Amino acid sequence: MTVQTTLAPELLRIFERQTKLCDDLEAVADSLPNRTDRQFCLHLARQIGPLLKAAHDIEEKHLFPAIIEAHGGGAELVERLRLEHIEDECFGEEVQHELMQLGQGRPVLAPEATGYMLRGFFEGMRRHMRHELELMGQPVRPAA
Numbered sequence: 001m002t003v004q005t006t007l008a009p010e011l012l013r014i015f016e017r018q019t020k021l022c023d024d025l026e027a028v029a030d031s032l033p034n035r036t037d038r039q040f041c042l043h044l045a046r047q048i049g050p051l052l053k054a055a056h057d058i059e060e061k062h063l064f065p066a067i068i069e070a071h072g073g074g075a076e077l078v079e080r081l082r083l084e085h086i087e088d089e090c091f092g093e094e095v096q097h098e099l100m101q102l103g104q105g106r107p108v109l110a111p112e113a114t115g116y117m118l119r120g121f122f123e124g125m126r127r128h129m130r131h132e133l134e135l136m137g138q139p140v141r142p143a144a
């Protein structure tokens with residue numbers, strides 16, 4: 001499959017922002033339990049919901065129609081990606097909640113559990129984005 005499409009600038013920007021969020025969440029996971037910056041946790045917690053919402057809206061508009069056009073069976077691929085968006089939004093709410101608690105100095109989970117949750121979230125997001133970029137024939141960042 002050799003689809004090589006030029007991505008809309010909005011799409012490139014939102015992919016960069018999602019990638020940055022994943023990197024920032026990884027930094028928090030690496031900082032647990034003793035080097036955690038509480039202000040940074042609060043800052044990230046506030047970003048997650050709006051960023052995912054913006055990303056999914058932009059992908060609906062600029063990415064999914066292109067995938068449908070480029071691939072036979074594209075509609076099914078897009079349905080699967082939509083499901084992953086819903087899962088990410090639900091998981092994102094849990095992560096947001098835990099980061100808020102962490103930022104307020106009242107973590108609900110043990111540090112290992114928080115780290116596990118954060119890694120599950122950003123690794124899933126990275127996998128999802130890699131898949132989307134591959135479907136568009138774009139170069140992808142090597143797996144972390």
Ligand SMILES: [Fe+2]
Pocket residue numbers: 056059081085128129132
């Ligand atoms: Fe997506």
